[in-house]
Amino acid sequence: MTQNGNISGDQFRDMVAAATDWLEKSSQDIDALNVFPVPDGDTGTNMLLTMRSAVDETFKYNEPNVSTVALAIAKGALMGARGNSGVILSQIWRGVSIALKDKTDICASDWAAAMKQASETAYQGLNNPVEGTILTVLRDVATTSQQELENGVQSVSELVEKGMNAAGESVANTPSLLPALREAGVVDAGGQGFYTILEGALHFLRGEIEDMQFRKSRVITGNIPTGNLAGQYVVDDEEAFGYCTEFLLKGENMDIDKIREWLKKKGVSLIVVGDPTTVRVHIHTLKPGSVMNYVCDLGTMHKVSVRNMDEQHEDFLALQKERMPAVDTAIVAVVAGDGLKEVFKSLGAQSIISGGQTINPSTKDILQAVEAAPSDKVIILPNNKNIILTAIQVENLTKKKIKVIPSITIPQGVAALLAFDYEADFETNFNLMKEAKENVKTIEITRAVRSTKLNDLNIKKKQAIGLLDDELCAVGDEPKAVLDEIISKLDLSKSEVITVYYGADTTEDEAKILETELIEKYPSLQVEMVNGGQPHYNYTVSIE
Incomplete structure (x- = not known):
């Protein structure tokens, strides 16, 4: 630290290097958190390789100030970014470099500004930011840093500590934001990696380098119970996974926005970041050749990686089977x-x-x-x-x-x-x-997608229609009225329970009104109301 408690350029570089060494100790633990059906590389390893590239770039400069170090970190991270998590990490450092432009050292307000800009830059770099990931953790760190600064914290070290604690709480909360994490019983791997980087930086600022040799970061556990979900497997709306395609594109006067717009049509999980001379691309695509043919006309490709995610998925299935x-x-x-x-x-x-x-x-x-x-x-x-x-x-x-x-x-x-x-x-x-x-008897209430005549029923498009055991038997203007009509025609003398699963297009208030009416009309039956969240069907009803 400088005499006023600020961080110099050399110290900033050494802090990032120490944080990278600390991350390396836990990279395999972070890899183990990758339990999604389509593993996109290994988060811990990808973040580590990205950080190593960033640190290597900083040692190309002698007696650097903070601004120079920050730019070197951002450049090295972009050039060495691996996987989705690595590219996002490179954007974090890009945001830091923007905030620290023209700075010779770092004070507490500079650090808070860097975290804020890092968060904004990382979010902007993704087409579809997902909460419950490293993005959420970073935003929580930025918010806490600003709040603590306003509360009077003037020490960079203390501000990093407050941010690290916020990161830990945010990581623990990721399963509550992302169902896939909750079902797998783990926290977000990228968020864990970012927490570990902050923890390593704090150890350096406290002068705990010797202690770091004999310890490593803890893996945070989620703050909500996973119940009996562990060992269950969920296949979401599925198609071929294709290829995780990554490369660095070098050229002149490249239009990042234009490249991003074109690539949106070619795949998912798209990240396009960089500047007019250097662009980093990450995309999941069924046709990597088409992507490469397009970008080859714009510049030269470097550090190309194409991984078959269907094979990765097979490895995931084998791992899941072992865990169950x-x-x-x-x-x-x-x-x-x-x-x-x-x-x-x-x-x-x-x-x-x-x-x-x-x-x-x-x-x-x-x-x-x-x-x-x-x-x-x-x-x-x-x-x-x-x-x-x-x-x-x-x-x-x-x-x-x-x-x-x-x-x-x-x-x-x-x-x-x-x-x-x-x-x-x-x-x-x-x-x-x-x-x-x-x-069991089943009643399903939905809306007609077209006008027709069926089972002696004249049906208009968008009218509510009712099916009893998959046979169309009622039509009307409102879903609840159609359901009432079907139930009223049934012999319920031997029935005991009516269970109503209300769908995504039905509000909780509508469901409560229906529940009250059913209890009043059929006092001898047990009525259960469940938020099914099913698409297209207002009500799916079980009568037993």
């Missing part, structure tokens, strides 16, 4: 809607595939879930008549023993799961579940 507790019979279910997914997981389904009406999963999707299931005996619940035949195809594509319960509705799938007996064998459970699905 063994069961005699595993259940794979096709479900749409976050609430309904939670219902099926709570009832014991080990693998959930996102799908249903209008979003039918492919044979590949179902096969991948079957292979990931923690048993060689698997029962599949399609829960939609258009998915049954697809599920049956899987029987000939795997060495596992497969049974398909021909469930055509969500309530049938729930009834089948409730009948599952953990002490029974595979064949017995199949028969129990198949029989149970027949003992």
